[in-house]
Amino acid sequence: MDHLVFDNRFVRELPADPSDAPHIRQVLGACYSHVRPTPVRAPELVAWSREVAAMLDLDEADVSSSRFAEVFAGNALLSGMAPYAACYGGHQFGNWAGQLGDGRAINLGEVLNGRGERLELQLKGAGPTPYARRADGRAVLRSSIREFLCSEAMHHLGVPTTRALSLVATGEEVVRDMFYDGHPQAEPGAVVCRVAPSFIRFGNFEIFAARGDLDVLERLAEFTIARDFPWIEGSPAERRSAWFAEVCERTARMVAHWMRVGFVHGVMNTDNMSILGLTIDYGPYGWIDNFDPGWTPNTTDEEMRRYRFGHQPRIAHWNLLQLANALYPLFRSEAPLQAGLDRYVATYDAESRRMQADKLGLAAFTDADLEMTDALHRLMTKAEIDMTIFFRALARLDLDAPSLAPFEDAFYSPEGREAYGGELQAWLEGYAVRVRQENRPAAERRARMDAANPRYVLRNWLAQQAIDAAEQGDYGLVAETLEVMRRPYEEQPGREHYAGRRPDWARNRPGCSMLSCSS
Numbered sequence: 001m002d003h004l005v006f007d008n009r010f011v012r013e014l015p016a017d018p019s020d021a022p023h024i025r026q027v028l029g030a031c032y033s034h035v036r037p038t039p040v041r042a043p044e045l046v047a048w049s050r051e052v053a054a055m056l057d058l059d060e061a062d063v064s065s066s067r068f069a070e071v072f073a074g075n076a077l078l079s080g081m082a083p084y085a086a087c088y089g090g091h092q093f094g095n096w097a098g099q100l101g102d103g104r105a106i107n108l109g110e111v112l113n114g115r116g117e118r119l120e121l122q123l124k125g126a127g128p129t130p131y132a133r134r135a136d137g138r139a140v141l142r143s144s145i146r147e148f149l150c151s152e153a154m155h156h157l158g159v160p161t162t163r164a165l166s167l168v169a170t171g172e173e174v175v176r177d178m179f180y181d182g183h184p185q186a187e188p189g190a191v192v193c194r195v196a197p198s199f200i201r202f203g204n205f206e207i208f209a210a211r212g213d214l215d216v217l218e219r220l221a222e223f224t225i226a227r228d229f230p231w232i233e234g235s236p237a238e239r240r241s242a243w244f245a246e247v248c249e250r251t252a253r254m255v256a257h258w259m260r261v262g263f264v265h266g267v268m269n270t271d272n273m274s275i276l277g278l279t280i281d282y283g284p285y286g287w288i289d290n291f292d293p294g295w296t297p298n299t300t301d302e303e304m305r306r307y308r309f310g311h312q313p314r315i316a317h318w319n320l321l322q323l324a325n326a327l328y329p330l331f332r333s334e335a336p337l338q339a340g341l342d343r344y345v346a347t348y349d350a351e352s353r354r355m356q357a358d359k360l361g362l363a364a365f366t367d368a369d370l371e372m373t374d375a376l377h378r379l380m381t382k383a384e385i386d387m388t389i390f391f392r393a394l395a396r397l398d399l400d401a402p403s404l405a406p407f408e409d410a411f412y413s414p415e416g417r418e419a420y421g422g423e424l425q426a427w428l429e430g431y432a433v434r435v436r437q438e439n440r441p442a443a444e445r446r447a448r449m450d451a452a453n454p455r456y457v458l459r460n461w462l463a464q465q466a467i468d469a470a471e472q473g474d475y476g477l478v479a480e481t482l483e484v485m486r487r488p489y490e491e492q493p494g495r496e497h498y499a500g501r502r503p504d505w506a507r508n509r510p511g512c513s514m515l516s517c518s519s
Contacts, residue, residue, distance in 0.1 A: 001062050001071065006080030006109040007118070009227055015216060017087070017130070025130050026099055029213060031204070031220060032084040037074025037106050038127025038137065040189070042171025045069045046145075046470065047478045049152050052165045052195050056121075057113050063166075072193045073168040074106070074126035081109040081121075085129035086199065089207035090271025091322050093306055099207060100271050101131025104139060107199065118227070120199055121165070125191040138174045142467045142511065144190035145478055147282040149466070151194065153458040153485035154279055159257040160250070161279040162196040167478070178510065188471060196278060198228045202323045203271035209326035221330055224275060241336035244327060248320055248344035250277025255316045256351035260359065261454060262288035262387045264309045266298040266515065270319045284515035287457045289502040290412045291380035291387040297460065297515045313348055320344055358452035359391050360431070361445040363438050372434065376427055383420035384412040386501045388457050395449035399436055402428040412501060454488040455499050460513065461506035462498060 010032065017033035019025075027033055048063050062068060070076040077083065085102035092100075106129065108121040124147065125139025144167055151164035170189040177184040200220075208217035225232055225243045232242045254277045258265065265272070266284035274280040286297030293310025301307050307315060324337040331337055356373055357365035380390065385407070393406040404421055411417040435445070458481070466477040484498045492498070506512035 001058065001065075001068065001078055003057065004078060004080065005112045006078075006082070007112050008080075008082045008109045009223075010086075010107070010110065010120075011082045011084055013223055014219060016084075019130075021130075022128065023130065024128075024132055024134065027087045027101070027130055028211070029216060030087055031216065032086045032107075033130045034083070035085045035106060035129045036077075036083050037123055039075040040073050040170035040172055040191070042169075043069040043073030043075060043191075044169045044171065045072075046141075046167040046169050046190065046475045047148060047482060048166045049164055049482070051152075051155075052163045055113060055117070055119060055163070055195070056111055056165065068166070069168050072123065072166045073170060073191050074123055077108070083108050085131055086204065087131065087207060088201055088203035088271055089210055090201070090203035090269050091206070091319070092269040092271070093301065093304070094318075096210065097269075097271075098210070099131065100133075100203060102129055103132040103135055104129065104137035105194075105199075118197055119195050120197065122194045122196075122199055123191050124194055125170075125189065136174065138170075138172075138189050139191065140174050140176055141169060141188040141190040141470060143283070144192045145467050145470055146285075146463050147192050147194075149463055149478065149481055149485065150282045150285060150458055152482060153488070154263070156486050157257075157261050157454055157457070157488050159261060159263065159279060160254045160277055162194050162199070162274070165193040165195050167192055196274070196276070196280070198224070198274075198276055199280070200224055200228070200275045201271055201280070202273040202275065202319060202326075203269075204275070205323060206270060206326040209329065214329050217326070218330055221327065228276060237331075237336075240327070240330060241339070244324070244337060244340040245343045247275055247277065247323070248340040249347045251316050251320060252344045252347035253277060253351050254279060255313050256348055256355055258312055259309075259352065260355040260452065261457060262291075262309075263457075264288065264295065264297055264307070265312065266296060266301070266307055268307045268312065268315045268319065270322050273316075273319050273323075286513075286515065287459050288387045289459065290384040291377060291390075293377070293381065297513065299514050313352075316348075317341065317344055355452060358448055359394075361395060361435060361440075361449040363440060369434070372427075372431065376431075379420060379423055379427060383416040383424065385416070385424075386410040386412065388454060389499070389501055391453040392450070392455055392499075395446040395453065397428060397432065399432040399442075402432045404428070409501060451489055455491060456484055456488045456495075458485055459502060460511065460515070461502055461509075464506070464509070464511040467511065 014031040017027045017030040087101045090100050105124045106126045111119045128137030148164045148167040154161040168191045172189045173186040174189040175184050232239050264286045272281040284298035294308050296308045353365040389410040396406045466481045469477040
C-alpha cells in the first residue's frame with residue numbers, strides 16, 4: 001500500500017478550521033477540520049471489493065495483509081494521508097438544520113491512481129469529529145454491511161454511486177436505539193471505507209450561504225469546478241452556469257436510474273446529495289418489492305412520506321432549488337440558475353422515457369406509451385405485484401398469445417392475482433399489440449429489456465440475512481451476496497433464491513421493511 005500517491009487538494013487549497021481540538025463545536029469560516037480516526041480494539045476484515053481495490057492499484061496481497069485492516073479501521077495512517085472531517089449544513093426533511101458536517105466520516109486523502117484518476121478515501125464509523133453532535137462517531141455492523149453491499153450493488157446495476165473498498169469489524173460494541181423508542185442495545189461495530197472522486201455535497205455550499213460567508217462560498221465553488229469539473233471552461237460566469245447545469249443533469253440521470261431499478265434512498269436530505277450526481281449515504285434505503293409509489297423504508301418519514309419512492313424526482317428538484325438559492329450570491333441573476341433547474345426537468349423526462357422504453361422493449365416512447373406505463377403502475381400497485389420479477393418476466397411474454405403464466409411468481413397474494421388478473425391480462429394484450437407494431441427482432445428486444453431489468457437487486461431481506469449471519473461471526477453470506485450482485489442482469493444457476501420475491505416473514509420485520517436513520 002505504500003505505493004499509493006496522495007494529492008490532497010481539498011485540504012491544501014481550502015480554508016481549514018484553525019483548531020485541532022476534538023470537541024464538538026460550530027466551525028466557522030472553514031471547509032474542514034483536521035481530525036484523526038480513533039483506533040479500535042481488534043480490526044478484522046469482513047469483506048472487500050476487488051473492483052475498487054483495482055481502481056486504487058491495490059492487489060490481493062495488499063488487502064490480505066494485517067496492515068490493510070489496521071489502516072482501513074482507522075488504527076494507522078499511510079504516508080501522505082491528511083485526515084479531515086468536512087463542514088456542511090443541510091435541509092433535513094424540508095427544514096434547514098444548520099451545521100451538520102462529517103459527524104463520523106473521516107476523509108483520509110485523495111489518491112491519484114496509475115491512470116491519473118483522483119479518488120477520495122473516506123472512513124465511515126471511524127470515531128468522533130467536531131461535527132459529531134453528541135454522538136460517538138461510530139457505526140454498527142448491520143448498517144455498515146448494508147452500505148458496503150449497496151454501494152457495490154448499485155454500481156453493477158449501472159446506477160451512479162459512491163463505491164466501497166472494504167468493511168472492517170472493530171471488535172468493539174456500539175450502543176444504538178434502532179427505532180428511537182427507548183430500547184438501546186449493544187451491537188458489534190464496523191468501519192466502511194467509501195471511495196468517490198469527490199464527497200462534496202449540496203450542503204457544503206448551503207452552510208456558507210446561510211452564514212453569509214460568501215468568500216468561502218466562492219472559493220469552494222471555484223475549487224469544485226477546477227478539481228471535479230476540469231473540462232468546463234470560459235469566463236467565471238460561463239463556468240459557473242455550465243457547472244450548475246451539469247450538476248442538475250447528473251442528478252436527473254441518477255434519480256431516473258433509481259426509478260428504473262426500484263431503489264428508494266429513504267433520506268434525501270440536501271446534505272445527502274452529491275455534487276457529482278452520485279448516490280451517497282446509504283442509510284434507511286430499500287428496494288421496491290410489491291410496486292408502491294407511496295412506500296418509504298424510513299420509519300422517521302413514516303407519517304409524512306416525504307421521501308417515498310414516487311416522490312423522489314420532485315425531491316431532487318427541490319434539493320437543487322436549495323442549492324441554487326445557496327449559489328445565487330455567486331450568480332446575482334436567476335436566469336442561469338433557472339436554466340439549470342429547467343435542464344433537470346428536461347433531462348429527467350428524457351432519461352425516464354428512455355429507460356421506460358428499454359424496460360418495455362420499445363424502440364420509441366410516445367405519450368400514449370406513457371399512459372400505458374402509468375396504467376400498468378396503477379395496476380401493479382393494486383394487485384401487489386413485484387416490480388423486479390414482473391419486468392424481468394415481461395421479456396419472456398409470448399406476444400402472439402400473451403398470458404399471465406410468466407408472472408405467477410410476481411403476485412404477493414392469491415387475492416391480488418384473482419382480483420386483478422383479468423385487468424393485467426387485458427393490459428398484456430394491449431402491450432403485445434404495441435410491441436408488434438415495431439416489428440423488431442425478438443432477440444434484440446429481449447436483450448435490451450434484460451439489460452434494463454435486473455434479475456437480482458439487493459432486497460432488504462437479502463441484506464438482513466447476511467447481517468444476521470455476520471452478527472453471529474459468519475461473514476460468508478456477505479461475500480456470497482456481493483458475488484451475486486456483481487452480475488445483476490445475468491441468470492445465475494443455483495442462485496435463483498436471490499431473485500425471489502420478499503418472503504412473508506420479512507414483510508414487517510425490522511431491517512427488511514422497517515428501517516431508521518440509526519446506524
